[in-house]
Amino acid sequence: MLDRTLWAALSGESMMRHAILRGFRAQTLIFVLALLASWGTVYSPTSTTAAITSPRLATSSTASELLPGSPERGITVVLDPGHNGASASHAAEINRPVPNGRGGTKPCNTTGTATNGGYPEHAFTWDVAVRVRDALTGRGVHVVLTRPNDAGIGPCVNDRAAIANRAAARAMVSIHADGAAPSGHGFHIAYSDPPLNDSQGPPSRALADALVKTMRKHGFTVANYIGSHGLYPRPDLAGLNLAQIPAALVECANMRNAQEAELVATPRGRAQYAAAIADGILAWLNSSVAASGNRRGP
Ligand SMILES: [Zn+2]
Numbered sequence: 001m002l003d004r005t006l007w008a009a010l011s012g013e014s015m016m017r018h019a020i021l022r023g024f025r026a027q028t029l030i031f032v033l034a035l036l037a038s039w040g041t042v043y044s045p046t047s048t049t050a051a052i053t054s055p056r057l058a059t060s061s062t063a064s065e066l067l068p069g070s071p072e073r074g075i076t077v078v079l080d081p082g083h084n085g086a087s088a089s090h091a092a093e094i095n096r097p098v099p100n101g102r103g104g105t106k107p108c109n110t111t112g113t114a115t116n117g118g119y120p121e122h123a124f125t126w127d128v129a130v131r132v133r134d135a136l137t138g139r140g141v142h143v144v145l146t147r148p149n150d151a152g153i154g155p156c157v158n159d160r161a162a163i164a165n166r167a168a169a170r171a172m173v174s175i176h177a178d179g180a181a182p183s184g185h186g187f188h189i190a191y192s193d194p195p196l197n198d199s200q201g202p203p204s205r206a207l208a209d210a211l212v213k214t215m216r217k218h219g220f221t222v223a224n225y226i227g228s229h230g231l232y233p234r235p236d237l238a239g240l241n242l243a244q245i246p247a248a249l250v251e252c253a254n255m256r257n258a259q260e261a262e263l264v265a266t267p268r269g270r271a272q273y274a275a276a277i278a279d280g281i282l283a284w285l286n287s288s289v290a291a292s293g294n295r296r297g298p
Contacts, residue, residue, distance in 0.1 A: 101241025113179025184225030
C-alpha cells in the first residue's frame, strides 16, 4: 500500500513532470508556430504570392466589367441639349432658314420656353444633358455634346444633326421641355416619322421605346396632352429628320404646368430626369450592341 502510495506519488510526480514537459513543448510549439505565422504574414511566399496576384485579380475584375454587363463601353453617344443661353438676344441669327430634312426650311433654332417663374428651357436642357453625360461617361460611354456650354447662340438644328453624323455616334438624344397649356403634364418622346433612312425606322423607334420605359420606371407619367403612350412620331423636327443615326427627342415635362415647373427648376428634379434618360440610353445601347456587336460607329 505504501509502495502503491509511493508509486502513485512517484508516478504522479512523473506524470506531472511529463505534463509540464508536454506543456512546455506545446507552449514552445505554439510560440514557434505563432512566430512563423507572423513572419509569414509579412515575409512569407504566401504574402509575395498575394502581392503578385493582386494586380491579376484587379485586371480580371476590370475585365469582368467589360463583359456582358457593359457592352456600351467605348461607344459614342451624342447628347443634344435644346436651345442655348444667348439665342434669345440674337434673333436674326437663330431665325435664318435652314434645311428641315424634308425639302423645306425652318428657323435655325428657337429660344425655347420657360417656367412661369422664369427658369428657362435652355438652362434646364443644359443641366440635364451634363448630368446624363456624367452618368454615361461613368459607364465608359464616349459622349459628344452639340453645344459646349449654355452661353452661346444656336447651333442651328441642321448643324446639331451634322455634329451627330460626323461623330459616327451610335445614337443621338435631344433633350427639351415643352411649353403647353398649364393643364398638360407628363413627358413624351419624339422620333422622325415617316422615317427618311434605316436609322430613323425601327432603331429610332426602339430608342424612343427604351426612353419611355425608363422614364416611367423613374416615376414620370406619359403626357396627357400630346402623343400616345409617351410617344409622338412627327415629321417636322429637322434635327431628327437629318440624323443618319438612331435619334429621339425627349420632351421631359411641360414647363407651364405648376407641378412640373417646380420639378424642372430644382437640381433634384433635374437629376431624376437625367437618371431616367441615362438609363434609357444604356438600356437601348445594351440591346443594340448585343444585336450588332461592339462597334464604335453606327
Ligand atoms: Zn425645346
